[in-house]
Amino acid sequence: MAAAAAAASLMTGRHYASTAAAGAGAATSQQQQQQQQWPSVAGAQESEGTPSSDPSLPLSASQQQQQQQQQQQSRRPPLGFVAGGHDVASFTPDRIRNFSIIAHVDHGKSTIADRLMEMTGALGARTTHNAQYLDKLQVERERGITVKAQTVSLVYEHKGLPYLLNLIDTPGHVDFSYEVSRSLAACQGALLVVDAGQGIQAQTVANFFLAFEQGMDLIPVVNKIDLPAADPRGCAEQMATAFDLDPGGVLFTSAKTGQGMEEVLPAVIERIRAPGGDPSAPLRMLLFDAFHDEYRGVVMLVEVVDGRVEVGMRVAMASTGTAYEVQEVGLQAPERHPTGRLHTGQVGYLLCGIKDLKAARVGDTLYASPPARLPGFRPAKAMVFAGLFPLGGDGQEFESLATAMDKLLLNDASVVVKRENSEALGPGFRCGFLGMLHMEIFTQRLQQEYGASVVTTTPMVPYVLEMPDGSSRTLESASEYPVDTRVARILEPTVTATIICPDGCVGRLMELCAGRRGEQLEHSSLGGGRSMLRYRLPLAELAGDFYSLVKSRSQGYASFDYEEGPYRPADLVRLDILAHGKPVDALARMVARDDAPHIGRALLVKMKDLLDRQQFEVVLQAAANGKIIARETLKALRKNVTAKCYGGDVTRKRKLLDRQKEGKRRMKRLGSIDVPQELFPELMKTR
């Protein structure tokens, strides 16, 4: 722990102050010199900016704020230096490690990241909340899952030498493996974490292969060894067998209690190779992530592959050739910490005052003079399409949705977007997502982070239509399926799904897959009471409640992952919902021919349920390829919401009417009928 105690924070002065004291014994003379210089920086600022005042008088709020700001500035190391007194230039590639943490969902990546930050002083005595620091997005905190990869730089002293460690926390869910592969491109190694109570899960296998394909150095970690049900040795053996790793090299940790955590960073330094790259070569940087800052424009996260970047330099994007002046550059530690420059092998942020959100393309190369382009990322392939429309139909709401989308797209480059016009919902966007969860998260982030109100239409997978003349085209929206023209064949995307579960659940999960048009490929035993099932399933069947059914049929013990499979012929029809005899384009969907009658009926019943506030009679019908297969009539109904308030209690009456008005504002006009916003997610779940 001596090394950990001597480790220094990069950023927060409070932490710097405490770690500097703790590490004073180990500090080098350069460090001490640097530490001594900082108070004089503060002193200079005080003498210039602060009017002298009587120290015995209480400070006003603005004076307190000013004092706090000055204290913060005074604790900050000068530009080019990081706390601990290290010049950023002293971190030559051999003293840098860029690593990631990969694991199945919930196996403890973010908690390990938090613990490492705490150990190196990057978090210090943080008390504000218990959620993981790197899970910054509201949606991440609410759902307790990581959606975006995050980056943080740590300084850690090992065998008397300071190292700059760049840690990238990654998401675990299958829908976000695109984020994982992007983060891995900026790393040379990873901690492969497994929960000691659960062992290897489907996403552990998928992430292992992602890292393995990129030739990364892997450190196996068995986490949560404090759990009563933990089987650390068994898990280590599983990892050694499944991934052909040395069982002696497995680390055992509890990120919760801190047990074994002191071995992690020394292992990172000793077992993960330093970044390659040539410090004397012309500058080349890989842009591996970006996000929008309201005041500073586009913030780019980069790995300096060769050379060095400095404030004032001009850098150009390889894809467009557009050049920008570097305004600020620094490390994420975990907040932005300007250093004035970044050297070969370092991972940090870059501000160039870019306002055009489309100018920074993740995966692009940035250079100072044209060198060879770095390999980018494989383009993300959209597997689920859905329409996104503003809740209100006016042009202003559309514009604000468009702006919100641009900002979010910068931070989530995996979404494919094009403009769409719906007869029922007006102007909006057709978006392609990596999966269902990805779609949900994207819309939730639009609402939470950018205040956009959106209506999402029923998601659809991309079908291929083969026409009798031999031509073919991709269908991304069911309303575009030609019911009047003969289609020779419809091909649908499939996936190869892997389910790992306790032996006792196999029967129930097989039944679930068979009911979803699944074809069994493999059923094998993994030993220790666990089985592996592999199925070919139509991707469309994974929409809706599939994940939750896998979980409920295995009491939460099964894990599920999939990879893309081939396209297969399918017998499908276009299912339309008609209001007053007119198809509502936003509600069209493709379904298996045999399922059309019961899905059509279920949709009408659900709509009738949700639409009971209409003020005139509405005829609802379902049609399969243009042929009516079900019908429901919604009687005109005017609820007198104030009926209960006889006796003339005006305030109560007004409250009720206000609530009714509020309800109306959340309505969306679909052709001639008003529907509540909840209609769309409810219909999505119906099958």
Ligand SMILES: Nc1nc2c(ncn2[C@@H]2O[C@H](COP(=O)(O)OP(=O)(O)OP(=O)(O)O)[C@@H](O)[C@H]2O)c(=O)[nH]1
């Ligand atoms: N008992 C115990 N619980 C732990 C340990 N590490 C993490 N946890 C808990 O496990 C849960 C999941 O931890 P996270 O760190 O969010 O897991 P994650 O892998 O980052 O999850 P995703 O980001 O969603 O993939 C949380 O409730 C943690 O408090 C540990 O060592 N012991």
